[in-house]
Amino acid sequence: MKRDLKRTLITTVLMLLATLLIHVMPVLCLIIVPFLLIPTVTLYYHDRNSYYVMSGIVLFITLFTSIFAMQVMLSTIFGAYIVAQLLLERTSKERILYVLTGFYAIYSLISMIILQLTGIMPKSGAIFGPVIDTYSNILMKEVERGTITKDYADLVLSSTDAIILQIPGLLIFFLFLLALIQLVITLPLVRKFKVSTPDFRPLYMWHIPKSVLYLYFLTLLVSLFVTESDVVLLGIVTNFKYVLEWIIFIQGLSLFSYFMKVRRTPTVLNILIYIFAFIFSPVTQIFGMIDMILNLKSKIKRK
Numbered sequence: 001m002k003r004d005l006k007r008t009l010i011t012t013v014l015m016l017l018a019t020l021l022i023h024v025m026p027v028l029c030l031i032i033v034p035f036l037l038i039p040t041v042t043l044y045y046h047d048r049n050s051y052y053v054m055s056g057i058v059l060f061i062t063l064f065t066s067i068f069a070m071q072v073m074l075s076t077i078f079g080a081y082i083v084a085q086l087l088l089e090r091t092s093k094e095r096i097l098y099v100l101t102g103f104y105a106i107y108s109l110i111s112m113i114i115l116q117l118t119g120i121m122p123k124s125g126a127i128f129g130p131v132i133d134t135y136s137n138i139l140m141k142e143v144e145r146g147t148i149t150k151d152y153a154d155l156v157l158s159s160t161d162a163i164i165l166q167i168p169g170l171l172i173f174f175l176f177l178l179a180l181i182q183l184v185i186t187l188p189l190v191r192k193f194k195v196s197t198p199d200f201r202p203l204y205m206w207h208i209p210k211s212v213l214y215l216y217f218l219t220l221l222v223s224l225f226v227t228e229s230d231v232v233l234l235g236i237v238t239n240f241k242y243v244l245e246w247i248i249f250i251q252g253l254s255l256f257s258y259f260m261k262v263r264r265t266p267t268v269l270n271i272l273i274y275i276f277a278f279i280f281s282p283v284t285q286i287f288g289m290i291d292m293i294l295n296l297k298s299k300i301k302r303k
Helices: 002-024 026-035 037-046 048-062 067-088 093-117 124-145 150-165 167-193 210-223 231-263 267-279 281-294
Strands: none
Touching: 002 026, 002 037, 002 048, 002 067, 026 067, 026 167, 037 048, 037 067, 037 167, 048 067, 067 093, 067 167, 093 167, 093 231, 124 150, 167 231, 210 231, 210 281, 231 267, 231 281, 267 281
């Protein structure tokens, strides 16, 4: 009993201290966040009731902090719940990784939509619109002067629009790295507190369940009936599609990794394959889909 109370008090104090530091200096979250799952996962694993008490106290205190600090602590508390619950279910590290990434991605994207709708956060058009307009005016002036051609200016503007459309994908990639760093730091350390954790399997052994693919096709189907006037639903569907595409992308990487392992390809070729996979991510996603449907790994013959 005393041990549980001590663990609860220590975790609560650490979380409150982290909340204060992030509220005062938001940039510190880059250093603090990767370590926050250690006390929270440990507490939930050993005593769920104490975890709920700690969460209630921390969430109440975040009401008096900045929106950013509140969002960070909310995501940490729910993220710890997911990780600890999956550990109790004896699931694999790979599943923990993509479930945690999926949660972070959906949570972050929906939070941004809500903050934009409430006026707390500027919309994407307000952020990038002035920059694009200014850049467009500069290019048009250069076209009038004859410095560049109209086709070249249109190509540059189209490329700029394409880069902006990739921002949700880049955000998900960042969240994937964050989840990976958190698990790499957290899982070895929580073992010292008698938390049972699995080991990472090699990338070539990873397998994403087909349910992800079904969700992706369902999302594509729903997107056909969503209009631009349905701002909230359009944002949720679009961003959820990004999340699922990223998970399918991981399956494609796993397929390539399996091919390299079985065929014993040279290191230089392996590097080129990974570079190709990231540059042409839609192609990697297609391979991931095909592997999930037809199990391409079983058709690759050993060298």
